[in-house]
Amino acid sequence: MYPCETDYGTVLYATSNNAFQVRAPHRVKWLGRRLGKDNYEIYRRWIGLSPSKVDELKGKGAI
Amino acid sequence: MCDIIWCKKPVGGKTCNTVNYLDPYCFWNWEGKVNCAECGTVYYIHMIQGFMYKGPEEKPGEKPDLSPLYADKPLEGYRAYLPGISGRTRPYQCLPRHIYLGKADMVKFSIRGRPTRGWRPQPPSAGIAGQFPYKWDIQALSPEVYEEYKKKLLSGKLKDW
Amino acid sequence: MAGEIRPKSKEELEEMKAPYEEYCRKAFDPGNECSKPVSLNGIRWLSCTMYIFTPHSAGNLAELGAEVIKIEIPRMGDAMRHTSPFNEAYLYPLHDTRPMTGTGFGFMNANFNKYYLSMDYHIPEMRDVFYNLVRQSDGLTELYRPGTFDRWKMSYRTLQEINPRFIYVWGGGFGYGPKVFGGSYDILAQAHAGFASITGMHDFMGGHCTKSSNWVMDWGSGTLIAYGVLAALHWRRKTGLGTMIEFSQVQTSTRFTEYAVPLYGRFGIVRQRWGNWDTQLCVHGMILCGKSDFPDAENPQDKHDARYVMVSAFQDADFKELCSVIRSKELYEKYRVCKDRVEAMAQVDIYTALEKWAADKSRSAVAKVLTDAGILASPVMNDREVYESEHYRQxxxxxxxxxxxxGDVLLQAGYSAGMLSKTPRRVNWIWRPVGADNLTIYRDLLGYPTSKIEEWYAKAWI
Structure with a gap:
């Protein structure tokens, strides 16, 4: 068990059994993020929408 | 380099003694009349591959076609006429435009009328360790630009290109 | 030609090209790049680079979809950020703590789509953090003086122990050898290795050796590295092993001197400049027309410079046509065959005759008359005309x-390097401020706690 800093402060969590692996241990970097945190980046990079387009869709309640 | 015109015209009891430089860009293969930058005497020349094929011959009372790029007086401490002196040397056409004077031009709209961002000063990102979001909230950070843009949108004059 | 179907009218031409035209429009579909996958998805590349040459090598990968992390000096950033074409072209801020300092458009085309990390990797305290990045990445480009990264225990010798699949690129001026410590600039590469000596008009024409206005050695070298990296990735897929690429920029200039080297080797002849004309073909050059196309324009580039036309009529039949257009039978009689036309004095004679003919004509008139006569001719266009050209727009x-x-930015570089139908290049963002992705990389990728990151930031280690 480790304490982990998150967006919600430090949280105590149980680590994965697979964390005991020599080369590529499983790991926890964050526990939950606020809704739509990466919207602008992901929509820009993978869908090709500009921030203003994202806002427009947000305004319509689509995303 | 091109040939030059060394003006020997007596002016006021003295020899003019001005070297008029003819730049290859204009004069390399050229026939016409050039003025002396100092005394204004008009010379006819015919230049072939940078060499003075004919001239310089004085043409009193005629108007010059071109002026030299630059002129100086080597025997009088190299007093010089820089390019761009009206009536003496050729206007320097590559002068920077008025906006290129080193003063920051904080445009708020691109040439097609859409808002740009990134003029100064800018507020800090307020992220941790310099982290920036992938969004510049123009409505919150520059409400006046946002309002103007909204007006432009409504006017229907905004072009795509 | 036998068997070739030729269109008999303009309408028929349209009809004949339609299916292929339609196929291409659909296959490449400009503007919808982001609906398609990227070819380098999953490749993570580190970039410890500055200026244009080496950033451009990593920028090429980023345009193709690799996740490129650009590591910059804390607070300062890449020196290229300050090398704007004009003061007012700066975009602000450079950095969170420097709202009054900006980044110029000179920075732009080599740095699309990158993630921006700041790190002072040369201090021992940050070395482990750097190694952690190396463990999770596919490769790195750096540009320091040869041996600098080795001294910092960050050269290929060290990194291949940490990550045997790692591909390491050093890009710089001369590489190892007698001039090992020479730095590099684009102009140095142009000058040092032969390129500038064959660019520009001949002495005989009043010319001087000429530097290309464009940083051609930077852009060219960056592109050459990028395909070196692709080859290394292919090699790694077969063997599981990384490699090191040592890329000397001055060699690009040597590569670009075309036939100069073999010519020298065989005959001892040193290649000379021939400016806007061609040494192998004639007519095949640019000529000056008398009148500008835009005599009333404000911009001198339009007002005075819109006067050049490129003309190509080196085939004997084309040259005959050209001579009939400029009504000079003697010229044709004198230089009937290509062999006679390429002689130096013949070229002077021919181009002088062409310019004399064009002396009372505008650029577009010359281009039109020649094109109508079936001769290849094109006005020499400036940026504005490229912007307005329907061909480039479509x-x-x-x-x-x-x-x-x-906000609104006009750009060209990401979309002028060939189109890929299934995995097109793309530009997602032009650049970001120094350290703009610090949190994403240090916390989300490497897993360092926020408190640690803030501590490093306060100390200016990042």
Whole structure:
């Protein structure tokens, strides 16, 4: 068990059994993020929408 | 380099003694009349591959076609006429435009009328360790630009290109 | 030609090209790049680079979809950020703590789509953090003086122990050898290795050796590295092993001297400049016309410079046609065959005659008359004309991007390097401020706690 800093402060969590692996241990970097945190980046990079387009869709309640 | 015109015209009891430089860009293969930058005497020349094929011959009372790029007086401490002196040397056409004077031009709209961002000063990102979001909230950070843009949108004059 | 179907009218031409035209429009579909996958998905590349040459090598990968992390000096950033074409072209801020300092458009085309990390990697305290990045990445480009990264225990010798699949690129001026410590600039490469000596008009024409205005050695070298990296990735897929690429920029200039080297080797002849004309073909050059196309324009580039036309009529039949257009039978009689036309004095004679004919004509008139006569001719266009050209617009070569940070930006570089139908290049953002992705990389990728990151930031280690 480790304490982990998150967006919600430090949280105590149980680590994965697979964390005991020599080369590529499983790991926890964050526990939950606020809704739509990466919207602008992901929509820009993978869908090709500009921030203003994202806002427009947000305004319509689509995303 | 091109040939030059060394003006020997007596002016006021003295020899003019001005070297008029003819730049290859204009004069390399050229026939016409050039003025002396100092005394204004008009010379006819015919230049072939940078060499003075004919001239310089004085043409009193005629108007010059071109002026030299630059002129100086080597025997009088190299007093010089820089390019761009009206009536003496050729206007320097590559002068920077008025906006290129080193003063920051904080445009708020691109040439097609859409808002740009990134003029100064800018507020800090307020992220941790310099982290920036992938969004510049123009409505919150520059409400006046946002309002103007909204007006432009409504006017229907905004072009795509 | 036998068997070739030739269109008999303009309408028929349209009809004949239609299916292929339609196929291409659909296959490449400019503007919808983001609906398609990227070819380098999953490749993570580190970039410890500055200026244009080496950043451009990593920028090429980023345009193709690799996740490129650009590591910059804390607070300062890449020196290229300050090398703007003009003071007012700066976009602000450079950095969170420097709202009054900006980044110029000179920085732009080599740095699309990158993630921006700041790190002072040469201090021992940050070395482990750097190694952690290396463990999770596929490769790195660096540009320091040879041996610098080795001294910092960050050269290929060290990194291949940490990550045997790592591909390491050093890009710089001369590489190892007698001039090992020479730095590099684009102009140095142009000068040092032969390129500038064959560019520009001949002495005989009043010319001097000429530097290309464009940083051609930077852009060219960056592109050459990028395909070196692709080859290394292919090699790694077969063997599981990384490699090191040692890329000397001055060699690009040597590569670009074409036939100069073998010519020298065989005959001892040193290649000379021939400016806007061609040494192998004639007529095949640019000529000056008497009148500008835009005599009333304000911009001198339009007002005075819109006077050049490129003409190509080196085939004997074309040259005959050209001579009949300029009504000079003697010229044709004198230089009937190509062999006679390419002689130096013949070229002087021919181009002088052409310019004399064009002396009372505008650029567009000359281009039109020649094109109508079936001769290849094109006005020498400036940026504005490229922007207004329908051809580039339809192909998406020049286009507008609503950049997430900097708003409306006009750009061309990402879309003028060939189109891929299934995995096109793309530009997602032009650049970001120094350290703009610090949290994403240090916390989300490497897993360092926020408190640690803030501590490093306060100490200016990042």
């Amino acid at each position: 192909r998406g070569t020049v286009r507008w991007l609503d950049d997430p940070l900097f």
